[in-house]
Structures are given as structure tokens and as C-alpha cells.
Amino acid sequence: MYSGGMPTSLLSLLGDLVSVNQRLTRLAARATGSSESPAVWRTLSVLNSGGPMRLGELAELSRVAQPTATKLVSNLTERGWVNRLADPDDARASQIAVTTAGADALIAWRDELAGAMLPLFADLHTDDVAVLRRAVEIIGQRADAAADLAPGAPVTAPPEGQS
Amino acid sequence: MYSGGMPTSLLSLLGDLVSVNQRLTRLAARATGSSESPAVWRTLSVLNSGGPMRLGELAELSRVAQPTATKLVSNLTERGWVNRLADPDDARASQIAVTTAGADALIAWRDELAGAMLPLFADLHTDDVAVLRRAVEIIGQRADAAADLAPGAPVTAPPEGQS
DNA sequence: CACTATACATAGCCGGGCTATGTAAATTAA
DNA sequence: TTAATTTACATAGCCCGGCTATGTATAGTG
Numbered sequence: 214m215y216s217g218g219m220p221t222s223l224l225s226l227l228g229d230l231v232s233v234n235q236r237l238t239r240l241a242a243r244a245t246g247s248s249e250s251p252a253v254w255r256t257l258s259v260l261n262s263g264g265p266m267r268l269g270e271l272a273e274l275s276r277v278a279q280p281t282a283t284k285l286v287s288n289l290t291e292r293g294w295v296n297r298l299a300d301p302d303d304a305r306a307s308q309i310a311v312t313t314a315g316a317d318a319l320i321a322w323r324d325e326l327a328g329a330m331l332p333l334f335a336d337l338h339t340d341d342v343a344v345l346r347r348a349v350e351i352i353g354q355r356a357d358a359a360a361d362l363a364p365g366a367p368v369t370a371p372p373e374g375q376s
Numbered sequence: 377m378y379s380g381g382m383p384t385s386l387l388s389l390l391g392d393l394v395s396v397n398q399r400l401t402r403l404a405a406r407a408t409g410s411s412e413s414p415a416v417w418r419t420l421s422v423l424n425s426g427g428p429m430r431l432g433e434l435a436e437l438s439r440v441a442q443p444t445a446t447k448l449v450s451n452l453t454e455r456g457w458v459n460r461l462a463d464p465d466d467a468r469a470s471q472i473a474v475t476t477a478g479a480d481a482l483i484a485w486r487d488e489l490a491g492a493m494l495p496l497f498a499d500l501h502t503d504d505v506a507v508l509r510r511a512v513e514i515i516g517q518r519a520d521a522a523a524d525l526a527p528g529a530p531v532t533a534p535p536e537g538q539s
Numbered sequence: 540c541a542c543t544a545t546a547c548a549t550a551g552c553c554g555g556g557c558t559a560t561g562t563a564a565a566t567t568a569a
Numbered sequence: 570t571t572a573a574t575t576t577a578c579a580t581a582g583c584c585c586g587g588c589t590a591t592g593t594a595t596a597g598t599g
Binding site: 251277278288306 | 590595596
């Protein structure tokens with residue numbers, strides 16, 4: 214059994230976490246004058262931190278379906294923020310990489326966003342800053358680790374014991 | 377002046393916060409089998425915690441444009457999760473209230489979501505749980521306080537210095 | 540060489556986000 | 570009281586992001 218900890222309150226904490234998360238999402242969406250959608254930045258961010266990767270990998274890391282990734286990459290390509298390099302080993306795939314312009318745009322957006330939100334957080338005590346920093350770290354870790362979390366129940370092939 | 381604290385790192389922290397937030401959003405979206413969109417739960421959540429309110433107020437608290445709120449409320453009304461009560465004092469408006477079914481659905485979703493995410497967070501140390509709890513508190517406060525944060529630059533009425 | 544599996548593209552739907560604009564009620568002014 | 574304005578919401582209509590279903594071409598396999 215699990216020693217210590219209070220599952221019930223942890224459960225409600227997770228609910229609260231997602232709720233406040235949704236509010237922050239809307240706040241961030243409106244904080245900047247940026248007309249680009251969150252998906253654009255999220256995708257760029259994944260590519261930027263993960264390095265060049267194939268479309269399927271991007272979809273998985275971004276936690277979107279493959280056709281969604283295709284759309285997003287098309288969008289980003291048109292903007293010149295990513296480009297697609299042929300994969301010499303596999304003609305079906307291509308490596309998707311952030312361009313310099315893309316990286317710059319990402320930085321600019323993050324700066325603008327952070328600047329817009331700064332007034333709200335400017336009065337934080339040092340401890341609270343540390344709390345947020347640690348929270349970001351924790352959530353980031355879990356998000357990384359969740360490679361397998363319900364990526365969509367396999368509709369076409371239910372996990373029946375078979376064959 | 378502000379004593380202590382490092383603005384630069386606070387800025388990047390805010391950027392990181394939003395980034396990890398976006399990832400968590402996608403994670404949460406896929407964690408449950410719920411086919412309802414985040415917007416549905418966010419709206420229900422606002423109404424549930426804020427009590428019955430007018431549509432404009434809901435739009436403001438939800439940080440969406442008024443027509444978006446109209447759509448969401450229509451959607452929720454069809455599902456029987458909210459209803460609209462005529463405002464005796466103002467025939468143009470109506471009070472929007474969560475129904476019992478709506479409140480139940482919200483609770484069920486939160487439980488399901490938290491349950492799905494629990495495995496990822498089950499091994500958290502007590503301190504880290506406290507960190508997350510405090511982080512949720514902090515962000516919630518700031519989100520509440522941000523009533524005025526760039527709700528969309530007033531296109532029709534630029535902030536001319538007057539009165 | 541046929542067959543299956545994989546990687547991605549395409550088609551097409553739905554919902555959420557927005558702006559622009561219409562409409563009716565409330566408010567204010569004349 | 571009536572006309573003008575302001576307010577609160579509805580409607581129209583667009584775009585984008587999310588999905589499933591399906592097509593197509595290349596890789597891999599018997």
C-alpha cells in the first residue's frame with residue numbers, strides 16, 4: 214500500500230490544478246495581442262526543445278492526433294517557422310525542424326506573454342516564486358512521463374486478449 | 377522598490393508556466409474519455425463557483441467574447457446542465473444557473489480526470505503536494521485579480537486620456 | 540514478388556474562438 | 570413623453586484546432 218499521503222485531497226488537488234490551468238490558458242490567450250493560437254506556440258515549443266523530429270513523433274509529444282499535427286506543421290511551414298527536410302533513410306517521412314525565424318518568434322511571444330502577465334505576479338514573495346518554479350518542474354516531469362496515458366482508447370483494436 | 381527577487385528569472389518562469397500549462401491542457405484533454413470540450417467544463421466551473429450570473433458577466437469571468445459565451449450557454453442548455461431564468465429587473469438579460477445535473481456532471485468529470493491523472497502524481501512527496509496546492513492557490517488568486525488584463529485592446533474606443 | 544505494416548496526407552466533420560452587426564430593452568435628454 | 574443613446578444579448582459568418590475515417594506510397598517480410 215501507499216504509505217502516507219491523502220489520496221482524496223490529492224484527487225481534488227488534481228481537479229483544481231486542471232481547473233486553474235484552464236483559467237490560466239484563457240488568461241494567457243488574451244494577455245498578448247498575438248493572433249496566433251496556443252497550438253502554434255505549443256507545437257513550436259515542442260519542436261524547439263525536442264529538436265528536429267518526424268511528424269508522428271511530434272504528434273505524440275504534442276499529444277494530438279497525427280492529422281492535427283499535419284495541419285499545424287503546414288501552418289507553421291507557411292509562416293516559415295519550421296521546415297521539412299527529407300529523411301534519407303525513409304522516403305515516407307521528413308524531419309521537421311524549427312527555423313531561426315521560428316525560434317525568434319517563439320522567444321518574442323514568450324517575452325511578450327511574460328511581460329503581460331508580469332504585473333499580476335510582480336508582488337510574489339520569494340518563497341512563492343520558488344513554489345511556482347518547483348510546480349512547473351513537477352508538472353513538466355509528469356507530462357514527460359505520461360507517454361502512455363490514455364492516448365485515446367484503441368478504437369480499432371480493443372485490448373482484447375486474442376490471437 | 378521591490379526588495380529581492382529576480383525579474384529576469386520571474387519572466388522566464390512565467391513563460392515556462394504557460395508552456396507547461398499548455399502541455400497539461402493537452403494531457404488533461406486526452407486523459408478522460410470525455411468527448412466534451414474543455415470549454416464546457418471551464419464554463420460550468422465558472423458558473424458553479426460564481427453562482428448564477430448574467431451572460432456578460434460569465435463571458436468576462438470566463439475570459440471569452442460575449443458571442444462565444446452565447447454559444448457555450450446554448451450548448452450547455454441543450455445538455456440540461458444550465459438553465460436561464462428571466463431577470464425580473466431587466467428584460468434583456470437572464471440569470472444563468474447550473475442545474476443539479478450540471479453540477480453532477482462537473483463533479484463526475486473532475487473525478488474521472490483526477491483519477492486518470494492520479495497515477496502520474498501518485499508518487500509525489502508530501503512537500504511537492506503542498507507545492508502544487510500552493511501553486512494552484514497562487515495562480516487562482518492572480519487569475520481572479522486579472523479582471524482588467526488586456527481583455528482585448530479596445531478597438532472601437534482607444535484609451536484616449538480623458539475623464 | 541505478394542502481403543502486411545508503417546508514415547503520412549486528405550477529406551470532412553464539429554466545436555470554440557473571434558469580429559461585425561442586428562435587435563430589443565433600459566436609460567437619458569429634450 | 571418621446572427621441573436619442575447606451576446597454577445586453579443574439580445572429581451571421583469566418584478561421585483554426587481537434588477528431589475519425591480513409592487513401593497512398595514507401596518499408597519491411599514471408
